Amino acid sequence: MNTTAEQMAAEPDSGGPARIAVDISGGDVPLVERMAGAFEAVEMYRDVSLLLCGPADKLSEATQTIGAETDRTRIVDCPSEIGMHESPIQALRQKPDSSIAKGVQLLAEGKADAFVSAGNTGAVAAAAILKLGRSEGVHRPGIAAPMKVIDFPVVAIDVGANVDCKPINLLQYGIMASVFAEELLNIPNPRVGLLNIGEEINKGNELSKQSFELLESSKLNFIGNVEPKVLFHHGCDVLVCDGFVGNIVLKFSESLVLRLVEWIRAGVQDRFRYKLGIGLCKSLFSHLRHCADFTEYGGAPLLGVNGVVIITHGATDAYGIRNAVREARSFVQNHVGEHIAKAIRDDAYARSAAD
């Protein structure tokens, strides 16, 4: 159950080479750091080739700085950049030569098998839905975030693609994330929980109550409503929620952990004994930031579109890019998209329900 990045990296290839477009621009991390991650990835995965999307001049410069040489990377010039706070639809219209627009276009044209981006989440999702289209039978694609909670993986879905969900969306999120958890995180028969304010049946808002019924009548290994504490004690593998709630919870956890780290750091300055004490625990606390970590398993795939799209955190560094490339490669080689389409087809309600 305790799948680590290393275990996943060691898994045998189950398919052919994977052509992965990687968005190098955007986000909160220097471009050269992202490039370093990309080169590390091609070094580690010999069956991967990368299409590096970003401003060609800067990418060439970074290549020289790093001193990397490989015939499995190619630069795709994307001179303009979509900012993190730009309105997605408008930005995509105004910047067809941005890394997000061109990266997704490469997928749409069959020139790449997957796209990885740490850029504006809304823009990536919008471009994917518009250019690739939804998978057959899927009402609303959802973003699945594989989080490392303390020591184990939990896949939260949706974390921001769809902020006004209907019950059918939550059912399909459960189905899609279960396939993802099983295929990519090696979790057999994943336990699916519905994030709620209480564990009893009939708890929660209208969406919860109706979604509960749908999930219960599905073929999923549905364990019922789960309160947040369940998550921290490894009580479920897939956590289904509305995209508004999922996004808030994700940001809340991240902010709380960051603030605690800041707070400990500041407190340490107050007294010498604190400094000494924290020094002794350094290796213990280096894990603290990873208690709710979103880079260990790569990035968050947008499930339910016709193509492999992985969205990573804006602060994704070289390690994160490497893991996201590994994840994209596994996604492609294990044909996860086809398994998801089959699972949607196999669930009578998920298939038939009107949007």
Next chain:
Amino acid sequence: MNTTAEQMAAEPDSGGPARIAVDISGGDVPLVERMAGAFEAVEMYRDVSLLLCGPADKLSEATQTIGAETDRTRIVDCPSEIGMHESPIQALRQKPDSSIAKGVQLLAEGKADAFVSAGNTGAVAAAAILKLGRSEGVHRPGIAAPMKVIDFPVVAIDVGANVDCKPINLLQYGIMASVFAEELLNIPNPRVGLLNIGEEINKGNELSKQSFELLESSKLNFIGNVEPKVLFHHGCDVLVCDGFVGNIVLKFSESLVLRLVEWIRAGVQDRFRYKLGIGLCKSLFSHLRHCADFTEYGGAPLLGVNGVVIITHGATDAYGIRNAVREARSFVQNHVGEHIAKAIRDDAYARSAAD
């Protein structure tokens, strides 16, 4: 701005004696602990008298154990108890002699000025709404949780009374919690933020977008959408959200902090140097549990009902009971309920909107 429990305790009486009904049964803490808190409270606040609600035999026994003697406490026999997971409406119907039903009844009959309970939140809220009724003009009462975030107070509303909110509800929550923050936490002109997944206008779900407009056109000191990180950097004083989201966020924060404390404790066992290190930082870490603390300022009042009802955490100990009594006393003596009713009357939209 940095209002502590001590400062609040020291504030001069602004009204007459306060008769406060305290629910001693229920929750996750031994009855004698709650009784000790109640006796500490009457000792500290000479203008307070308490009606202790719970099974008379056990309460008498606890009184003898503690050895307390005062003519300002009286036991109100409430032989039955509503469990934390019982269905509120059904439990209230079946157990009219429970501490929750009788405590609220004392308020309804004018025999008490306030009711404090650590019991089943849904049952307390339902009893209050049914027996006391909503304040004039209030569509849906909301639970306001005054949290200590790192070092400062933030009032989150609603944290669970109303899980399917309309925009008018969120507007009224902002108005009611602003009065509460100003009157009881001494925060002048509180900054009201709308919890959202982004700071830009037009972010979020339908509820967010419509609520934003209402809040912006109100007389509140509305600062716009706030993301979770804003909360941890003291960017707002009142955090408005839907009761479903508020409840999830509250439980998520609590679980995460508890889990981190557990995790540090377990990690410490691994190596002697960790034990030594944490030992040196003991006083620093004793604060960790209070980074998102819900007992420092007392409990969470149900705002918008005709009466003072304070709901405290199920794990409320003697210290928490004392603070909740202090809070109830201030609420009564400062006529916060009347100020809230006036604020609702003064806001044209809040008054006129149809439910």
